[in-house]
Amino acid sequence: MNWQAIRVIYTAEMLRTWNTLLQSIASPVISTCLYFVVFGSAIGSRIQSVEDVSYGVFIVPGLIMLSLLTQSISNASFGIYFPKFTGTIYEILSAPLSFFEVVLGYVGAAATKSLIIGTIILITASFFVDLQIKHPFWMIAFLLLTCITFSLFGFIIGIWADNFEKLQLIPLLVITPLVFLGGSFYSIDMLPPLWQKISLFNPVLYLISGFRWSFFEVHDVSVGVSLLSILCFLGICLAIVWWMFKTGYKLRQ
Amino acid sequence: MQPIVSINNLSKVYSSGHQALTDITLDIQPGEILALLGPNGAGKTTLISTICGIVSATSGSVQVDGHDIVSDYRHTRSMIGLVPQELTLGAFEKVFNTLAFSRGLHGKQPNRQYLEQLLKDLSLWDKRDSTLMSLSGGMKRRVLIGKALSHEPRVLFLDEPTAGVDVELRKDMWKLINRLRESGVTIILTTHYIEEAEEIADRVGIINNGKLLLVEDKTDLMQKLGSKKLSIELREPLNTIPDSLNKYDLLLSDNGLTLNYQYDTRSTRTGITALMKDINNAGLILRDIHTSQSTLEDIFVNLVADQS
Known part of the structure; x- marks a missing residue:
């Protein structure tokens, strides 16, 4: 195992975050605070509680997931896309590194950044609402798994993309709608029966449901199914990255 | 090794x-x-x-x-x-x-x-x-x-x-x-x-x-591929190369003052001795003589041109 390489990639990526602190950390925290003000205080005060949980508290897991997913994807995709764009990817390709070591460095750093952002949002939320976590271990487990899995997904997008437009395409057109329609701000029980069934095809619903369960024991689908679905997605992403490095897809000519 | x-x-x-x-x-x-x-x-x-x-x-x-x-x-x-x-x-x-x-x-x-x-x-x-x-x-x-x-x-x-x-x-x-x-x-x-x-x-x-x-x-x-060039500078300019020197494929410079002779360093007989004798017999008076080796560039250009 080339630990030195993992260390330098990880450190360089984290350094990029500290150098752009406002953009990397402050910006998602500010947008989350705005969500709290709009959905929690302004609109939320007019909505009755959801399954005995006040609306302002109910949306916290969804808001954290929204930031985790978008940040994980954007950090990891940019991390690997930028060396491709500048041409410095030659260093990674000509270094004695396995695909797993490259992934550990880049995805590890992207997941760490998302984890920091998720934790900050959680702390910020506790200033707005009275928050209690019923299953802290599972909350951390869901948080970690989501950060890692979606950073891997972002890494795949970063390799696949060959321009900045493609880099933004999936996060904007696929992920954001899925998060909004995956029960971030509501329980699917509040939807008409047809839409409840359609929502079950949304993979993000399973993440948010499992994560919300760890807070309030309130869920749309069973926790086991949530956990299994995220583990499946993790496995699929790992397999795709392995295949990309093995075949050199969009990396080696 | x-x-x-x-x-x-x-x-x-x-x-x-x-x-x-x-x-x-x-x-x-x-x-x-x-x-x-x-x-x-x-x-x-x-x-x-x-x-x-x-x-x-x-x-x-x-x-x-x-x-x-x-x-x-x-x-x-x-x-x-x-x-x-x-x-x-x-x-x-x-x-x-x-x-x-x-x-x-x-x-x-x-x-x-x-x-x-x-x-x-x-x-x-x-x-x-x-x-x-x-x-x-x-x-x-x-x-x-x-x-x-x-x-x-x-x-x-x-x-x-x-x-x-x-x-x-x-x-x-x-x-x-x-x-x-x-x-x-x-x-x-x-x-x-x-x-x-x-x-x-x-x-x-x-x-x-x-x-x-x-x-x-x-x-x-x-050494192997490089030919050498012998440049013979004359005291008086020539209008044309004398017939007795035709067999050497000499090149006359524009001002008529230099004769250039290309020879192969690999061959046992370069022809220089015979050339000098014939120049003498033709009554030409020499001012200077010098040789120059082909550069790598000449070799490169020739090889690439041959392949094309």
């Missing part, structure tokens, strides 16, 4: 269908400087990139230090340093950090002393805390060399290292390359500059259209 790099029947066809390399076979000995000469698109960069792991070969194999570059890539890549042709550097990293990054990528423990000496050798120590985007083109080129040397490689690939740099920096680089060779590093460089190959290489390979046309010891190559 076991070659440090051994290339066997290496071919590369890109997905576009372009055949970049055709059946390249080449052994590179430890400690030598091999210059690969060739026009644009000849396949020099593809060859280097394949050995370094950036491009996948279509067929054939490469061993570095007796290890296969695919099945034992950790060993081979840790021995290789690469200076790419383009100035591919980040923008916001600092000079020292970028060298430390490259060293770490190759699995080496941090070594501040080594990197400090390396930066001093490259005249970059004063710039260690500068961001990469603030450097001039020449300095960026030196940073790329520093990055390639940061993990103490035994084989160094330089892909047109002096392209676009001024004469002074080019000479500095030649000195650096010689110092590296003295320390036991094997150097393979591609270049457009024949002068560069002539100045620093031990052996020269000529590549065109993906084929390795020849690899020869530089001096042998120049």
Whole structure:
């Protein structure tokens, strides 16, 4: 195992975050605070509680997931896309590194950044609402798994993309709608029966449901199914990255 | 002696269908400087990139230090340093950090002393805390060399290292390359500059259209393929070459004062003695005589033209 390489990639990526602190950390925290003000205080005060949980508290897991997913994807995709764009990817390709070591460095750093952002949002939320976590271990487990899995997904997008437009395409057109329609701000029980069934095809619903369960024991689908679905997605992403490095897809000519 | 790099029947066809390399076979000995000469698109960069792991070969194999570059890539890549042709550097990293990054990528423990000496050798120590985007083109080129040397490689690939740099920096680089060779590093460089190959290489390979046309010891190559020119300066100008000298295929200069005779150094009889005798018999009075050897450039141009 080339630990030195993992260390330098990880450190360089984290350094990029500290150098752009406002953009990397402050910006998602500010947008989350705005969500709290709009959905929690302004609109939320007019909505009755959801399954005995006040609306302002109910949306916290969804808001954290929204930031985790978008940040994980954007950090990891940019991390690997930028060396491709500048041409410095030659260093990674000509270094004695396995695909797993490259992934550990880049995805590890992207997941760490998302984890920091998720934790900050959680702390910020506790200033707005009275928050209690019923299953802290599972909350951390869901948080970690989501950060890692979606950073891997972002890494795949970063390799696949060959321009900045493609880099933004999936996060904007696929992920954001899925998060909004995956029960971030509501329980699917509040939807008409047809839409409840359609929502079950949304993979993000399973993440948010499992994560919300760890807070309030309130869920749309069973926790086991949530956990299994995220583990499946993790496995699929790992397999795709392995295949990309093995075949050199969009990396080696 | 076991070659440090051994290339066997290496071919590369890109997905576009372009055949970049055709059946390249080449052994590179430890400690030598091999210059690969060739026009644009000849396949020099593809060859280097394949050995370094950036491009996948279509067929054939490469061993570095007796290890296969695919099945034992950790060993081979840790021995290789690469200076790419383009100035591919980040923008916001600092000079020292970028060298430390490259060293770490190759699995080496941090070594501040080594990197400090390396930066001093490259005249970059004063710039260690500068961001990469603030450097001039020449300095960026030196940073790329520093990055390639940061993990103490035994084989160094330089892909047109002096392209676009001024004469002074080019000479500095030649000195650096010689110092590296003295320390036991094997150097393979591609270049457009024949002068560069002539100045620093031990052996020269000529590549065109993906084929390795020849690899020869530089001096042998120049002796073997190089013809010599005898220039005979006359005291009085000639309008035409006398009939008695026609058999020598002499060329008369525009001012009529110089006769040029081309001869092959490999042949046992160069014809010089007979020519001098016939010139004397023709009553021509000589002012001066001198010879000149073909340059590597002449050889290169002739070979590439022959192949075309």
